[in-house]
Amino acid sequence: MKIIEGFKLRKLGKENIVIGESAKLVNFNKMIVLNSTAAFLWENICGKEFSTEDITALLVNNYEVDLDTATRDAATIVSDWRDAGLIED
Amino acid sequence: MQARITKEYIVAGHRFAFSAEQEDSVWKVIPNYLPFMADDSIPAELIFSVEINRPGILNRPTDARPVYVGITEPEEPRIDMYSVMDGWWAELAPVSSMPPVATLRINNDFSHGIITYTDNSMARFAVDSAAMLLFAFSTANLNTLEMHSSVVTKDGRAYMFLAKSGTGKSTHSRMWLENISGTELLNDDNPIVRIFEDGSTKVFGSPWSGKTPCYKNKSAELGAMVLIRRCSENRISQPSLPEMYAIILSSSSGFRSIGNMADGLHNSISTIALTGRCYILDCRPDAQAAEICSKEVCR
Numbered sequence: 001m002k003i004i005e006g007f008k009l010r011k012l013g014k015e016n017i018v019i020g021e022s023a024k025l026v027n028f029n030k031m032i033v034l035n036s037t038a039a040f041l042w043e044n045i046c047g048k049e050f051s052t053e054d055i056t057a058l059l060v061n062n063y064e065v066d067l068d069t070a071t072r073d074a075a076t077i078v079s080d081w082r083d084a085g086l087i088e089d
Numbered sequence: 090m091q092a093r094i095t096k097e098y099i100v101a102g103h104r105f106a107f108s109a110e111q112e113d114s115v116w117k118v119i120p121n122y123l124p125f126m127a128d129d130s131i132p133a134e135l136i137f138s139v140e141i142n143r144p145g146i147l148n149r150p151t152d153a154r155p156v157y158v159g160i161t162e163p164e165e166p167r168i169d170m171y172s173v174m175d176g177w178w179a180e181l182a183p184v185s186s187m188p189p190v191a192t193l194r195i196n197n198d199f200s201h202g203i204i205t206y207t208d209n210s211m212a213r214f215a216v217d218s219a220a221m222l223l224f225a226f227s228t229a230n231l232n233t234l235e236m237h238s239s240v241v242t243k244d245g246r247a248y249m250f251l252a253k254s255g256t257g258k259s260t261h262s263r264m265w266l267e268n269i270s271g272t273e274l275l276n277d278d279n280p281i282v283r284i285f286e287d288g289s290t291k292v293f294g295s296p297w298s299g300k301t302p303c304y305k306n307k308s309a310e311l312g313a314m315v316l317i318r319r320c321s322e323n324r325i326s327q328p329s330l331p332e333m334y335a336i337i338l339s340s341s342s343g344f345r346s347i348g349n350m351a352d353g354l355h356n357s358i359s360t361i362a363l364t365g366r367c368y369i370l371d372c373r374p375d376a377q378a379a380e381i382c383s384k385e386v387c388r
Contacts, residue, residue, distance in 0.1 A: 006346070010352065010355055010359075011359075012330060012331060012334050012359050012362065013330060013363050015330055015331055015332055015361070019332065019338070019345070019351075019355075020345075021346055021351045022346045023156050023157050023344070023346040023347075024346075025346075029339075031331065031332045031334070031335045031338070032284070040195045
């Protein structure tokens with residue numbers, strides 16, 4: 001899967017927001033707020049093919065989290081992003 | 090072939106020019122620009138010029154590729170954007186159900202446009218639409234936002250009311266004018282907001298004011314932006330920072346998908362959101378709404 005082209009992560013003070021910025025996304029009238037972990041993941045996988053396992057690995061390698069928790073969190077994040085319309089296969 | 094003349098205007102400190110044949114009736118139907126005639130004592134860089142043609146047939150260039158086409162609200166004007174080899178091509182209709190009545194050929198950096206319209210009755214619509222489009226595009230990276238808002242001033246500050254069309258921006262302005270002393274209407278539909286290097290943010294009147302002929306060459310420091318929502322009771326609140334950003338974004342003109350416009354819009358919108366001068370007013374169209382709102386935002 002990958003992040004749909006045209007979504008851009010932007011800084012708003014301490015907040016991280018994602019906005020649709022391509023012509024194809026003009027009907028995407030949402031703005032997504034990411035916490036700092038989600039923003040870190042986004043920066044690492046944006047523009048690339050990635051799997052849920054890649055997210056899990058990023059979490060395990062960069063945060064103090066065990067594999068089980070990271071696996072669950074990665075699945076949740078992928079599911080949330082998919083529901084928000086940010087991901088395509 | 091008659092002699093062409095050029096007239097220059099300054100809006101929010103940005104200069105632009107129209108040119109047309111001297112005797113073209115278009116000059117008579119755009120009195121909304123007269124308060125903005127350029128005063129050469131004011132230094133302002135020319136950001137775009139528009140050539141106005143005599144009415145003619147609208148021929149889309151064969152190389153036009155759709156960029157932003159068919160996306161509109163019912164009964165709202167429609168702007169279809171195409172890319173062409175050396176720039177952009179826009180087709181304009183006063184309501185979305187109508188075929189285009191005017192076209193605008195734009196160069197790559199939005200500094201020059203050529204307008205053609207089907208007949209003279211469409212001249213005002215064509216010129217205003219073209220000028221608003223080019224103004225928004227060419228100022229997006231100049232710390233400037235063209236906004237959809239009704240704005241009043243009081244004690245030297247501007248209070249901008251934002252909402253979807255038909256929600257009651259103009260009505261809320263009227264509630265201030267009728268009930269809050271010292272209030273004046275600055276613009277009823279499309280004011281310009283500009284952020285200056287000294288950190289000040291000013292709201293400017295413009296030649297574009299929707300159905301209300303309020304074309305004031307005046308400005309005031311931004312007091313607040315207030316999102317208006319219809320409700321059975323009156324209450325005002327402050328949204329979160331991301332909500333403030335979303336509110337300002339949804340009322341700002343410009344195509345984020347074109348060129349590097351998105352960066353400029355983001356900088357301006359985030360700067361304003363970070364000042365925290367943004368509110369949500371759930372309200373009825375009555376005097377109490379204006380009183381509650383002014384009491385909170387004029388502090």
